[in-house]
Amino acid sequence: MKKISLIASAVSVLFAQAAWxxxxxQDRVYTADQNSNTxxxxxxxxxxxxxxxxxxxxxxxxLSPLYKGQINVHGMGFSPDHKTLLVVSNGSNSVTFIDTxxxxxxxxxxxxxxxxxxFFSADGKEVWVVVRGEDYISVIxxxxxxxxxxxxxxxxxxxxxxxxxxxxxxxxxxFTPQVDVIDVKSxxxxxxxxxxxxxxxxxxxxxxxKEIWMTHKDVGKVTRIDTKTMEVTGVIDTGFITNxxxxxxxxxxxxxxxxxxxxxxxxxxxxxxxxxLVATIPxxxxxxxxxxxxxxxxxxxGLENGDGVEVIDPASNKVIAHVGGGQAPQALVYLSHVVxxxxxxxxxxxxxxSDPLNIRLQAVVQSAEPARGFVVSRNLGVIDALxxxxxxxxxxxxxxxxxxxxxxxxxxxxTDAKGVAxxxxxxxxxxxxxxxxSPVATTGSSRIIVMEGNQPADASKAVLVEAK
Numbered sequence: 001m002k003k004i005s006l007i008a009s010a011v012s013v014l015f016a017q018a019a020w021x022x023x024x025x026q027d028r029v030y031t032a033d034q035n036s037n038t039x040x041x042x043x044x045x046x047x048x049x050x051x052x053x054x055x056x057x058x059x060x061x062x063l064s065p066l067y068k069g070q071i072n073v074h075g076m077g078f079s080p081d082h083k084t085l086l087v088v089s090n091g092s093n094s095v096t097f098i099d100t101x102x103x104x105x106x107x108x109x110x111x112x113x114x115x116x117x118x119f120f121s122a123d124g125k126e127v128w129v130v131v132r133g134e135d136y137i138s139v140i141x142x143x144x145x146x147x148x149x150x151x152x153x154x155x156x157x158x159x160x161x162x163x164x165x166x167x168x169x170x171x172x173x174x175f176t177p178q179v180d181v182i183d184v185k186s187x188x189x190x191x192x193x194x195x196x197x198x199x200x201x202x203x204x205x206x207x208x209x210k211e212i213w214m215t216h217k218d219v220g221k222v223t224r225i226d227t228k229t230m231e232v233t234g235v236i237d238t239g240f241i242t243n244x245x246x247x248x249x250x251x252x253x254x255x256x257x258x259x260x261x262x263x264x265x266x267x268x269x270x271x272x273x274x275x276x277l278v279a280t281i282p283x284x285x286x287x288x289x290x291x292x293x294x295x296x297x298x299x300x301x302g303l304e305n306g307d308g309v310e311v312i313d314p315a316s317n318k319v320i321a322h323v324g325g326g327q328a329p330q331a332l333v334y335l336s337h338v339v340x341x342x343x344x345x346x347x348x349x350x351x352x353x354s355d356p357l358n359i360r361l362q363a364v365v366q367s368a369e370p371a372r373g374f375v376v377s378r379n380l381g382v383i384d385a386l387x388x389x390x391x392x393x394x395x396x397x398x399x400x401x402x403x404x405x406x407x408x409x410x411x412x413x414x415t416d417a418k419g420v421a422x423x424x425x426x427x428x429x430x431x432x433x434x435x436x437x438s439p440v441a442t443t444g445s446s447r448i449i450v451m452e453g454n455q456p457a458d459a460s461k462a463v464l465v466e467a468k
């Protein structure tokens with residue numbers, strides 16, 4: 001009897017290990033890198049950078065009217081057999097098809113204004129790309145790489161995903177507070193579902209396909225929709241700059257992992273009828289894309305302002321690895337069993353960019369909803385590209401951004417109706433350093449200050465200053 005118990009115990013351990021097996025060296029993690037215009041390729045077995053697929057030049061080397069590369073590499077999808085990676089570049093209005101075994105571009109399709117995300121249909125016979133700058137989904141033949149038709153949607157479709165039986169697709173929007181339910185065979189919208197906000201960049205099905213969860217970046221929420229009744233079943237308050245989400249099965253329970261860019265965390269929620277927050281995982285700067293390995297043993301998070309990927313162990317809810325990657329990664333996917341006979345290194349280049357510098361801005365005057373902001377500095381040699389994001393300021397108001405001690409602003413921004421402003425400026429931010437040393441970002445307090453209007457720089461009268 002004791003021998004039988006030992007055998008049963010050993011079998012249980014083997015099953016547990018199989019269910020919690022680590023990712024394979026035949027798998028790959030990919031990120032779409034918006035600023036370096038690359039696709040970063042990571043080996044999840046070792047959590048190391050394999051290389052990058054270069055689709056275009058890094059910013060700002062994309063300004064020539066004769067430039068032919070891809071701009072703003074942003075969205076990602078893949079074929080059901082994992083043999084094709086789909087990459088959407090919203091600046092050049094393109095859809096790039098990449099052979100995952102060779103990392104070779106095998107086709108490019110140009111579509112309408114500012115496409116955002118794309119995905120293969122469940123049978124792999126069509127590619128649907130949402131054209132967010134317009135009001136339709138572009139349907140592409142993945143063999144000829146030709147657009148075959150357009151599906152009319154609400155203004156600004158943000159992403160589309162398919163049910164596994166291939167009958168229905170759900171498309172969220174970035175400009176219209178509705179979800180379009182589409183009959184795949186007829187290519188017609190059959191229902192519109194009202195949701196809480198017009199800005200949704202991402203949706204994902206629960207593993208059993210009974211619900212879709214969609215993020216609302218502008219209001220910091222996640223909406224749940226029943227795929228059978230096509231009704232909203234709940235709205236979760238998640239946090240400032242809610243980006244993407246993914247699911248993992250942990251100890252027999254399905255949990256949702258949501259990237260909260262404005263808080264630099266991934267929040268973990270139950271998928272019960274009433275979702276509960278069960279963990280908050282600190283990450284690097286501005287987590288954005290997220291995807292789970294096939295076996296739920298690892299979760300991969302792209303850091304939009306951290307220019308890399310962090311690896312989360314869902315058993316402990318801790319970041320266990322960091323991998324440097326491309327500039328401003330947006331979408332991220334995990335694909336299993338894709339590496340070719342050459343070990344998956346062909347047609348890759350070494351990392352084209354260095355690590356960024358992140359600067360947090362804080363309000364000078366505190367209030368119930370204080371102003372906030374951040375600056376990301378990416379070195380371009382003798383100067384830096386400064387990506388400035390400002391929030392909770394006065395609507396429709398001009399703000400000037402200064403480097404402390406300089407009389408002229410590096411940039412001026414006009415906030416929108418919600419008091420938000422985003423933009424990129426070029427300027428000298430990092431101080432000269434001795435050979436071999438790292439450049440430093442600041443030599444004193446309030447290195448970067450934000451003034452309302454066109455006032456001269458004055459840290460004592462600033463709206464935002466660099467946080468110490």
